[in-house]
Amino acid sequence: MSAHEHASEPHGTLKEYVTGFILSVILTAIPFYLVMGDVSLSKTTIAFVIMAFAAVQMVVHMVYFLHMTPKSEDGWTLTSLVFTLILVVITLAGSLWVMYHMDTNMMPKHEASQPL
16 A cells, blocks of 8 residues: 555545635734724624634634535534534533632632631
8 A cells, every 4th residue: 555545535626725724824913903903892702703713614624624515525524623612611611610619619718707
């Protein structure tokens, strides 16, 4: 089995790579402007906008550079990615939920007016 037997698999064309690159630059430049420019949005809004742009940019990278589409490998690549993302979201949300409730229910509340 030689190293060049994967030539039959579809690879991106130059047009797809350029499109992905241009989208990546745009999706990087807008959050950069939001942070460095004089924008009259709250910090929380800017943080959510940056996270949204980051999520979109991850999708752009997966489609244009990693070629993860429903057609690639009969959809198993995309299916395994979706399953992994679901597990990561469940794990992160569960961890944050447990930590929040342990903090609120287990930590004693000390007030400055009460003696120890």
